[in-house]
Amino acid sequence: MDFPKLKSKLVLAPMADVSTLPFRLLCEKYGAALTYTEQLSSLGIIRENPRTLKLVERSNEEKLVGLQLFGRNSKILLKAALKLEKNFDIIDLNFGCPSKKIVTQGYGSALLREKDRVKKIIETLSNGLEKPVTVKMRSGFKKVEALGLVKIMEEAGASAITIHGRTREQGYSGKADWDIIQQVKEKVNIPVIGNGDVVSGEKAKELLEHTKCDYVMIARAAMNNPMIFDEINYYLKTGKKKILVKEDKVKLFLEYFELCEKYDFANVSNLRCTALNFCKGFNGSKELRVRLMKAKDKEKIIEEVERFGRI
Numbered sequence: 001m002d003f004p005k006l007k008s009k010l011v012l013a014p015m016a017d018v019s020t021l022p023f024r025l026l027c028e029k030y031g032a033a034l035t036y037t038e039q040l041s042s043l044g045i046i047r048e049n050p051r052t053l054k055l056v057e058r059s060n061e062e063k064l065v066g067l068q069l070f071g072r073n074s075k076i077l078l079k080a081a082l083k084l085e086k087n088f089d090i091i092d093l094n095f096g097c098p099s100k101k102i103v104t105q106g107y108g109s110a111l112l113r114e115k116d117r118v119k120k121i122i123e124t125l126s127n128g129l130e131k132p133v134t135v136k137m138r139s140g141f142k143k144v145e146a147l148g149l150v151k152i153m154e155e156a157g158a159s160a161i162t163i164h165g166r167t168r169e170q171g172y173s174g175k176a177d178w179d180i181i182q183q184v185k186e187k188v189n190i191p192v193i194g195n196g197d198v199v200s201g202e203k204a205k206e207l208l209e210h211t212k213c214d215y216v217m218i219a220r221a222a223m224n225n226p227m228i229f230d231e232i233n234y235y236l237k238t239g240k241k242k243i244l245v246k247e248d249k250v251k252l253f254l255e256y257f258e259l260c261e262k263y264d265f266a267n268v269s270n271l272r273c274t275a276l277n278f279c280k281g282f283n284g285s286k287e288l289r290v291r292l293m294k295a296k297d298k299e300k301i302i303e304e305v306e307r308f309g310r311i
């Protein structure tokens with residue numbers, strides 16, 4: 001199956017504890033052409049782990065959503081994907097997560113050192129599924145390994161590759177290597193999604209021009225501001241910036257809260273963390289953090305965010 005043609009250049013990254021159904025809907029509203037679930041355990045899906053099953057919920061309101069899976073056993077990955085394939089538009093394989101817990105178990109970016117296993121996993125899923133199979137990877141584990149892998153991935157049946165221009169060893173530190181993204185784009189004939197250090201319209205344009213990649217994936221910048229998709233799309237069309245004010249971010253959080261209430265994600269921990277992310281960098285955000293850490297229920301969180309917007 002071919003990768004779908006997206007309506008804009010922007011994709012929301014799969015992010016643990018962030019890319020929930022309400023967050024995806026918010027990012028889609030503000031211009032993400034494709035969103036992904038957070039990385040989910042193939043074993044957890046097969047065993048019907050309640051937390052995992054909550055995170056695979058999808059709304060009819062969502063247009064294009066990919067399910068991201070992690071695992072190292074091709075049969076288990078296929079079984080999990082088949083269980084949920086009808087609910088998603090794309091099945092994405094995680095070969096990039098740098099988390100020590102994930103890597104220690106041989107998942108995520110640890111698989112970049114196992115070419116044969118990577119090939120078998122992609123072949124098994126691309127042959128066994130009706131939906132497109134995509135890959136998210138890093139440039140390598142300790143060194144750049146992507147250029148020796150991406151052609152194998154394409155030939156095994158991957159319909160698109162997302163490449164984060166950092167090795168696993170780098171984590172999220174240092175500068176993303178966009179040259180690797182460019183080299184991957186030159187090496188394969190399937191869509192390439194560039195990822196790393198895109199925090200503005202200017203950076204998105206720079207990445208697209210430098211690498212000639214097809215799409216741009218936004219991660220940490222979206223975590224603090226789902227409106228980043230609207231800002232970038234506007235810049236790519238007009239060359240002009242949109243400036244957000246505090247009131248915009250308060251409105252954004254209240255929209256998020258309504259979606260969380262609608263889809264049963266409105267727990268205190270999630271709302272507190274999201275409020276802190278959305279309100280970061282504005283006058284009064286440090287004081288808001290102190291007050292939110294004391295908040296014991298969602299009503300108090302809403303009250304404090306609205307108060308923050310009036311200061």
